Amino acid sequence: MTDEGPKGAIRSLRDLPQGIEPSRDLWPQIEAQIAGRAGLEAEASAPAAPARRARLPGRWLAAAAMVGCLAVGVWIGRSVLPGAAPKAPPAAVTSGAADGALQAAWVSDPRYQREHAALMRSLGAQLAALPPASRTKVLASLETIHEAQQQIEAQLGKDPGNALLQELLVNTYQDEMRVLTDVREASNAGRGI
Amino acid sequence: MQRTYRWLAASLALLASAAVLADAPGTFEKEVPAEAKGVVEISSTSGTIEVTAWDKAAVGVKAELGSEVDHVEVTSSGNHTSVHVQLHAHGIGFNWGRDETHLHVQVPKDSELDVSGVSAEVTTTGVQGAQRLHSVSGDITAETGPSDFEAKSVSGNLKVRGHGQPARLRLHSVSGNIELKHAAGELDTSTVSGEITAELDPARTFHARSTSGDITFEGRLQRNADVDVQSVNGDLKVRAASEDGFQYELQSLSGDISDCFNIKPERSSEYGPGHKLEGTRGAGSAHVRLKTMSGDLELCDH
Amino acid sequence: MKAAQVESSRIDWEGALVERARAGDARAFERLYREHAGRVYGLCLRMTRQPHLAEDCTQETFINAWRALAQFETRSAFSTWLHRIAVNVTLARRRRSARDEPLPEVEVEEEAIERDWTLETPIEVEEIENAIGALPEGARDALVLHALYGYSHSEAAQMLGLAEGTCKAQLHRARKLLRERLNVEVG
Numbered sequence: 162m163t164d165e166g167p168k169g170a171i172r173s174l175r176d177l178p179q180g181i182e183p184s185r186d187l188w189p190q191i192e193a194q195i196a197g198r199a200g201l202e203a204e205a206s207a208p209a210a211p212a213r214r215a216r217l218p219g220r221w222l223a224a225a226a227m228v229g230c231l232a233v234g235v236w237i238g239r240s241v242l243p244g245a246a247p248k249a250p251p252a253a254v255t256s257g258a259a260d261g262a263l264q265a266a267w268v269s270d271p272r273y274q275r276e277h278a279a280l281m282r283s284l285g286a287q288l289a290a291l292p293p294a295s296r297t298k299v300l301a302s303l304e305t306i307h308e309a310q311q312q313i314e315a316q317l318g319k320d321p322g323n324a325l326l327q328e329l330l331v332n333t334y335q336d337e338m339r340v341l342t343d344v345r346e347a348s349n350a351g352r353g354i
Numbered sequence: 355m356q357r358t359y360r361w362l363a364a365s366l367a368l369l370a371s372a373a374v375l376a377d378a379p380g381t382f383e384k385e386v387p388a389e390a391k392g393v394v395e396i397s398s399t400s401g402t403i404e405v406t407a408w409d410k411a412a413v414g415v416k417a418e419l420g421s422e423v424d425h426v427e428v429t430s431s432g433n434h435t436s437v438h439v440q441l442h443a444h445g446i447g448f449n450w451g452r453d454e455t456h457l458h459v460q461v462p463k464d465s466e467l468d469v470s471g472v473s474a475e476v477t478t479t480g481v482q483g484a485q486r487l488h489s490v491s492g493d494i495t496a497e498t499g500p501s502d503f504e505a506k507s508v509s510g511n512l513k514v515r516g517h518g519q520p521a522r523l524r525l526h527s528v529s530g531n532i533e534l535k536h537a538a539g540e541l542d543t544s545t546v547s548g549e550i551t552a553e554l555d556p557a558r559t560f561h562a563r564s565t566s567g568d569i570t571f572e573g574r575l576q577r578n579a580d581v582d583v584q585s586v587n588g589d590l591k592v593r594a595a596s597e598d599g600f601q602y603e604l605q606s607l608s609g610d611i612s613d614c615f616n617i618k619p620e621r622s623s624e625y626g627p628g629h630k631l632e633g634t635r636g637a638g639s640a641h642v643r644l645k646t647m648s649g650d651l652e653l654c655d656h
Numbered sequence: 657m658k659a660a661q662v663e664s665s666r667i668d669w670e671g672a673l674v675e676r677a678r679a680g681d682a683r684a685f686e687r688l689y690r691e692h693a694g695r696v697y698g699l700c701l702r703m704t705r706q707p708h709l710a711e712d713c714t715q716e717t718f719i720n721a722w723r724a725l726a727q728f729e730t731r732s733a734f735s736t737w738l739h740r741i742a743v744n745v746t747l748a749r750r751r752r753s754a755r756d757e758p759l760p761e762v763e764v765e766e767e768a769i770e771r772d773w774t775l776e777t778p779i780e781v782e783e784i785e786n787a788i789g790a791l792p793e794g795a796r797d798a799l800v801l802h803a804l805y806g807y808s809h810s811e812a813a814q815m816l817g818l819a820e821g822t823c824k825a826q827l828h829r830a831r832k833l834l835r836e837r838l839n840v841e842v843g
Contacts, residue, residue: 169780170778170780170781171775171779171781171784172775173775174773174804175803179694179805180694180697180698181697181698181701182697183697183710184707184711187689188689191715191722192682192686195682195723291472291490292473292491294473295473298509301547302529305547305566309566309586312587312647313647316607316627320627320628323607325605325607325622325647326607328584328645329645332563332586336565339528340546343506343526347488347490540669558669578690580686
């Protein structure tokens with residue numbers, strides 16, 4: 162962060178270092194503000210969330226159900242859409258996280274709900290458009306993600322405030338959306354060609 | 355008698371159309387002028403798509419066509435050239451013994467390349483411009499230049515080689531393995547169950563995710579570089595070096611954490627499971643974060 | 657890699673980070689923060705002369721930048737855009753807590769305005785920083801933006817919400833006061 166400014170005497174004001182390092186890392190508070198705002202904005206526009214995620218009966222090809230959302234503001238950015246889980250928040254989560262570094266915000270995101278439901282409704286037809294080998298692998302991958310979510314949720318049940326698990330859980334929702342979106346793109350590619 | 359003639363006429367018509375279609379399975383060759391830094395878009399369903407760079411201001415197409423191919427469309431307009439392999443809308447059931455199409459396209463080396471295949475294997479060599487390579491189930495093997503590069507596959511493997519020129523790279527496969535060698539710059543990569551192996555020298559960012567696949571990264575980190583690797587169950591192994599040092603943070607709920615710096619991990623919390631390892635090497639300019647639920651973590655010097 | 661290529665490459669990276677941050681990638685924004693925080697803090701500190709206030713201004717700058725990313729035009733430099741925000745934040749804080757100081761009546765020698773701010777003899781960094789810190793706010797603001805951060809008269813004037821002539825007058829005043837304080841000629 163700091164320029165390699167000269168020490169000692171200088172001959173010009175332009176030789177003064179432009180960068181000066183603050184005495185502490187300011188990022189955690191910035192991060193908390195921008196994450197908190199992202200969560201509040203989503204929450205402000207969200208309809209009331211179902212109390213618990215309606216889980217498909219173990220199989221992705223079953224009829225789509227409305228899925229609620231889980232959002233941890235810091236990790237939303239890299240997904241196609243923000244991911245948020247519709248669970249009731251574990252008691253410890255909404256208390257202030259240590260060091261102001263991570264704030265887990267459990268919100269419902271209507272865009273995620275709509276997009277996820279749409280992808281699930283068309284998943285069967287899209288999978289049918291894929292080569293058989295790909296279809297099998299996609300189903301296996303979705304099952305891998307589903308199992309990972311169950312494992313993480315089981316651990317979160319024992320340790321609800323665990324930031325690592327929360328982050329990894331959000332990742333799995335994002336990964337699921339990425340897979341569903343890739344399947345949609347892939348099936349469109351097949352039809353287009 | 356009339357019925358016989360009608361039958362004969364129909365048969366002759368069928369044979370005539372078959373004769374026309376008999377041209378489709380076979381070879382195809384065409385060359386069109388193209389701008390040196392134009393966009394080249396290629397699509398084919400199955401078989402292979404091989405793209406090589408050349409110094410001519412033209413796009414050259416050679417193909418061995420499968421039986422399902424209706425025609426190959428090569429068009430050039432302005433700075434945009436398209437090569438599309440069109441299949442029959444309804445197959446007529448004739449099998450000429452060649453079901454796959456092998457497409458070889460030569461493009462100006464600074465072209466911007468957009469390749470799309472379903473089960474086609476995609477290969478690119480020598481292209482210096484931006485590349486966007488998508489295949490549903492085919493493998494993608496490519497060389498990158500100093501330009502943006504994206505390769506995506508649903509179930510295919512990705513094997514990419516750089517030449518040490520910094521670029522922005524995105525490699526994603528749902529279930530395939532991902533391998534990147536001799537690259538530099540920024541890499542964003544993910545797979546659900548495949549394995550990721552990557553080298554970046556120098557590395558500006560390395561962001562990798564998997565659900566169950568292992569991730570291995572070796573890199574020489576630039577100042578302020580950012581390495582963020584996460585997996586639910588996969589093992590994560592990072593070998594990093596940086597002249598300006600790096601800060602590191604390793605967290606695993608139930609996996610083992612090891613490093614080459616003789617620092618022991620500590621419990622993440624007094625009452626809950628999990629271990630973490632945090633520290634700083636050198637001036638701590640870059641950041642390295644490894645996180646997993648059950649995978650093992652290893653961090654060493656490069 | 658040659659300097660021009662390095663600079664071009666750096667701007668490309670930054671453009672990529674800005675795009676990702678615009679899409680909501682907080683990690684990418686953190687990278688931008690780490691790249692620019694020192695200069696932003698340095699600017700805020702020199703304008704406010706209070707480390708705690710400068711930290712607040714720096715945080716507010718980045719928070720405002722995050723919210724306004726959609727308005728950033730990628731053709732211009734991200735650092736310039738950040739500095740504009742930082743100056744606005746600092747001036748707004750100052751307006752909330754203090755009266756405006758009257759602008760100086762100074763005769764501006766047009767031909768003498770373009771300076772390289774060299775010192776007749778070398779001076780310790782700390783002494784110079786203290787001398788800059790002791791300048792009246794208006795003169796200090798103009799000096800920091802023009803002499804330290806390299807903004808042109810018109811850019812500095814725009815950032816400070818001043819007419820260019822007024823900004824030049826403040827610079828002239830800054831030079832005169834520094835000369836008196838440091839007891840050396842300031843070129």
